[in-house]
Amino acid sequence: MIEEQLDKTKDDLIRERLLLTAMQEFMQYGFSRISMDDLAIRMGMSKKTLYKYYPSKEELVKAVLEVRKQRVGELMSFIETKVPKHAFGEKIIQVSQKVAESLSDVQPHVMYDLKKSFPLIFEDFDAFKKASIVKGFTSALNEGRASGVFRDDIPIELAVHMHLTLISSMMNPEYLSSQKYTPLQVFNMILRCTMEGLCTNKGRSIVEASLFTKTVL
Amino acid sequence: MIEEQLDKTKDDLIRERLLLTAMQEFMQYGFSRISMDDLAIRMGMSKKTLYKYYPSKEELVKAVLEVRKQRVGELMSFIETKVPKHAFGEKIIQVSQKVAESLSDVQPHVMYDLKKSFPLIFEDFDAFKKASIVKGFTSALNEGRASGVFRDDIPIELAVHMHLTLISSMMNPEYLSSQKYTPLQVFNMILRCTMEGLCTNKGRSIVEASLFTKTVL
DNA sequence: ACCTAAGAAACTAACTGTGTTTCAATAGTT
DNA sequence: AACTATTGAAACACAGTTAGTTTCTTAGGT
Numbered sequence: 001m002i003e004e005q006l007d008k009t010k011d012d013l014i015r016e017r018l019l020l021t022a023m024q025e026f027m028q029y030g031f032s033r034i035s036m037d038d039l040a041i042r043m044g045m046s047k048k049t050l051y052k053y054y055p056s057k058e059e060l061v062k063a064v065l066e067v068r069k070q071r072v073g074e075l076m077s078f079i080e081t082k083v084p085k086h087a088f089g090e091k092i093i094q095v096s097q098k099v100a101e102s103l104s105d106v107q108p109h110v111m112y113d114l115k116k117s118f119p120l121i122f123e124d125f126d127a128f129k130k131a132s133i134v135k136g137f138t139s140a141l142n143e144g145r146a147s148g149v150f151r152d153d154i155p156i157e158l159a160v161h162m163h164l165t166l167i168s169s170m171m172n173p174e175y176l177s178s179q180k181y182t183p184l185q186v187f188n189m190i191l192r193c194t195m196e197g198l199c200t201n202k203g204r205s206i207v208e209a210s211l212f213t214k215t216v217l
Numbered sequence: 218m219i220e221e222q223l224d225k226t227k228d229d230l231i232r233e234r235l236l237l238t239a240m241q242e243f244m245q246y247g248f249s250r251i252s253m254d255d256l257a258i259r260m261g262m263s264k265k266t267l268y269k270y271y272p273s274k275e276e277l278v279k280a281v282l283e284v285r286k287q288r289v290g291e292l293m294s295f296i297e298t299k300v301p302k303h304a305f306g307e308k309i310i311q312v313s314q315k316v317a318e319s320l321s322d323v324q325p326h327v328m329y330d331l332k333k334s335f336p337l338i339f340e341d342f343d344a345f346k347k348a349s350i351v352k353g354f355t356s357a358l359n360e361g362r363a364s365g366v367f368r369d370d371i372p373i374e375l376a377v378h379m380h381l382t383l384i385s386s387m388m389n390p391e392y393l394s395s396q397k398y399t400p401l402q403v404f405n406m407i408l409r410c411t412m413e414g415l416c417t418n419k420g421r422s423i424v425e426a427s428l429f430t431k432t433v434l
Numbered sequence: 435a436c437c438t439a440a441g442a443a444a445c446t447a448a449c450t451g452t453g454t455t456t457c458a459a460t461a462g463t464t
Numbered sequence: 465a466a467c468t469a470t471t472g473a474a475a476c477a478c479a480g481t482t483a484g485t486t487t488c489t490t491a492g493g494t
Contacts, residue, residue, distance in 0.1 A: 033333075035451055046472045047453080057452070090427060108386070109326035116250075141415075149420030154406050158398070162387060162410060169325075169382045181375070189371050193379060195424045197414030198358075203366030207412045210307060252482055263441045264484080274483065 015053045018043055023064045027105050028173075030113035031061055061118055065125045071102055072129060076136045092140040093191065096167060099133060100187050104171040134160055163194055232270045235260055240281045244322050245390075247330035248278055278335055282342045288319060289346060293353045309357040310408065313384060316350060317404050321388040351377055380411055 021042055025034045036057055040047045054060040075098045083091045115122040137160045144150035150159075169175075170190060176183050199207055238259055242251045253274055257264045271277040292315045300308045332339040354377045361367035367376075386392075387407060393400050416424055 030329075032451095036453080037451075046474090048455090048473095049471065051453070052470095055453095093427065107329075109329040112324070112326040144420065148417060149423060150415050151417050154410065154415075155398070158396070158403065158406055159410070159415060161392075162383065162407060163415075165386045166379065166383050169386055170379060175378070179375070181372070186375065189375055190379060193371065193376070193411065193414070195414050195416050196421050197410070197412050197416075198367055198371075198376060198380075199412050200366060200368050203361065204413050206366060208409075210310065249482095253484080254482075263443090265442095265486090266440060268484070269440095272484095 011053075018050070018053050019060075019063055019067065022060055023067065024105070026061070026064055027110055028107060030107070030110045032113050032117040058118065058121075061114075062121055065114075065121055068102075069125060069128050072132055075099075075102060076132045079136055080139075092137075092144060095136050095140050096163065096191060097187065099137070099164065100167045100171045100183075103168040104176075104183065105173065106168065107172055107174065108169055133164065137164065166190055166194065228270075235267070235270050236277075236280055236284065239277055240284065241322070243278070243281055244327055245324060247324070247327045249330050249334040275335065275338075278331075279338055282331075282338055285319075286342060286345050289349055292316075292319060293349045296353055297356075309354075309361060312353050312357050313380065313408060314404065316354070316381065317384045317388045317400075320385040321393075321400065322390065323385070324389055324391065325386060350381065354381065383407055383411065 018039075022034075022039055025039065025042060036047055036050060039060075040050045043050065054063065079091065079094050079098060083094055111122070111126070114125070134157075138156060141150055141156055141159060145152050145156075167187075167190060171183065171187060176186060179186060181189075197204065235256070239251075239256055242256065242259060253264055253267060256277075257267045260267065271280065296308065296311050296315060300311055328339070328343070331342070351374075355373060358367055358373055358376060362369050362373075384404075384407060388400065388404060393403060396403060398406075414421065
């Protein structure tokens, strides 16, 4: 009776731990591959108790994705407000870094899985993610272009998608753990490549010429 | 009787068409998601007939992946033998292009699916693919480095993986069909970015400085 | 007309996964 | 120590899926 307050808090803690565990498992293996049995085992509780906290798998999935949405939103508004307007270099690096962090635990196949298992939830999440990440990225790239720092001979949405794709597929634990470099090192190398290209100054003109003849074909 | 020869040929043609159809469906939707019923319908034949050509799903999957292996192999040895030794620009572009072609119909989630459904077949295929593609790519990059055309401050296996990742995740029909550019255009833009970076000459030094301070942190 | 091969569709059997229920054990309360 | 509420373990029901088989019918070639 006296501990009613405390009991509620404890329940909330467990619910939170469950949410985070589910997120981790779902993001790594996919929503359909992780069963409620799996989660119960992973949590060290019975399914009965599990269903006390979330009345169905769908509710749990929803809750997980709400947290993701929230995180992405916070992240983007942070960058938009805190990074000085004309520090384009700074800005794109910050955006990239944040995106890298927030995506580093999502395996690419997981979204296909979600789309198949819970199409409506997927739709909702995907729309939000695209809108906010792409917006942050696009604005950073546009500012850089306006200042003549980024090239403008490549469609902006393609550049955004490319950069995003690269980060999200390389900054995941499975690949990172097979490498001898730290995540930060890998991230910096990716950024170097995208920003500066693989070529030396000498090589750049050669390759550019070669590419030009190819494109005309 | 007289047409025994002809009959066999006809059977072979059907078997081949089945193989190609299965490949297409498997590569797009995944091995476990396409059932034998699906394939029978897609082929306009009954399951009975389908099982005449391949005695089990596993055999069909194996056959499909053997064809893929074969294609990759041919492709790589073609490049290795036909492209002149010192045309590094040419060579990396060719390798990229061929890889792009051969991967453009494989959705990333399909390999996860295979790994889960037929682990042994996956293992075999993956080892082969990695070995041959990475080999071709690495040798092209190395030659470019030796000639001072490619930078050598980025680990080679990372550069290879990066390039490969980018191509395989952007050159798939789902993304391409949502774009207003042709596959060739998209491909060329990717190559431009990887080879030259997103920056203008002016911006390159600024970003490089910014990256440097970040990396030291 | 006959015979063989193909199709359509039902069927088996196994497996999977969500959500529920039963029953025994346990912890907290009085 | 006796009572109560909560939990775990395991079995369960129930629905969906799919590989592979079988039965019966139909069409085409000879």
